[in-house]
Amino acid sequence: MDNLLEMRNLAINLYRGKKKPSVKLTEGINLDIKVRQNFGIVGESGCGKSITCSSIMGLLSFPLSLDPASSIRFASTEGDVDLAHISANHMRRIRGKEISMIFQEPMTALDPMYTIESQIQEALSFHGSFSKSEAHKAALNMLEKVKIPRAEQILADYPHHLSGGMLQRVMIAIALINNPRLLIADEPTTALDVTIQAQILDLMNELRESYNTSVIMITHDLGVIAETCEEVAVFYAGQIVEQAEIKELFHATAHPYTTGLLRSVTSLGKINEPLYSISGAVPTAGEFASGCRFHDRCDHCMEICRTQMPELKEVSPGHLCRCWLHQSKEVQA
């Protein structure tokens, strides 16, 4: 396997009771994550970013389930595995050791009843056996790596003693302590103020280099993607609508949805200009319009867009887009 992770045909079903058919919250998701790559997933709220990544960690629970046709191949240290089809026990060995995740709200991910030291040590001891002093040293070392001042004292603190930025550093320490091959960061800076946000992104970039870890960065903010990622997939209503290397995406944007997301970022900071936002809202799962799922919000909507779903196709080498504007005229006629 050339890549670290190869997701194919990923679909997540939502069970809606015996009387209603299940709906697909995401479908046809194909992603390749290379070794040491920083890969971004961007899209508005409800597009399916988090559930897609939760499925990598085996964290989907009822009423959600992975469609049996999905596959998520991962180059683990024990060999290639399909995360969509391994046992719960096997997944527990991989989760936290080879694949880790950090979340938007560190306060809810940490246990208020335990010190920072015991929470870092728990992550460490789950995947190996260490003496008390070895575990203490490893925890201290890790806090220093994530640039926490007074690390010795912080180890003895409880989560509520720390600021949001410090807690997120602790979460990064916990996520990296077992030197995972893949780190999934789900909106890791959204809850932080702008200065702290920039520090955390810098820190993650630095650590990725020194740990050789691949990162999947989930965000609704293309600014964050621009600062941290090499390649990006744009999600809309449970599908990938555009995917490209970062420079290509910014300079040769192909999908009208991505153009809208970019306009909302670039209008930030422009004085005397109203903030731009894409009109309308992401459709609720199960109520997707026919044809292109973006058609009722798109300024370029054509007749075909209302009835036929465009495929995700290459518009230039390595640049994929799901839009009739870029697909053959014969089909549109």
Ligand SMILES: Nc1ncnc2c1ncn2[C@@H]1O[C@H](COP(=O)(O)OP(=O)(O)OP(=O)(O)O)[C@@H](O)[C@H]1O
């Ligand atoms: N446990 C659940 N039960 C029912 N629907 C769910 C559940 N979890 C997620 N969904 C639905 O799946 C869709 C995708 O959710 P997801 O959390 O992945 O979105 P997201 O892109 O991460 O959004 P956000 O930016 O708000 O985090 C949404 O329509 C959401 O309502």
Ligand code: SF4
């Ligand atoms: S397929 Fe049509 S409606 Fe969809 S984004 Fe392209 S132009 Fe807009």
Ligand SMILES: [Mg+2]
């Ligand atoms: Mg989310």
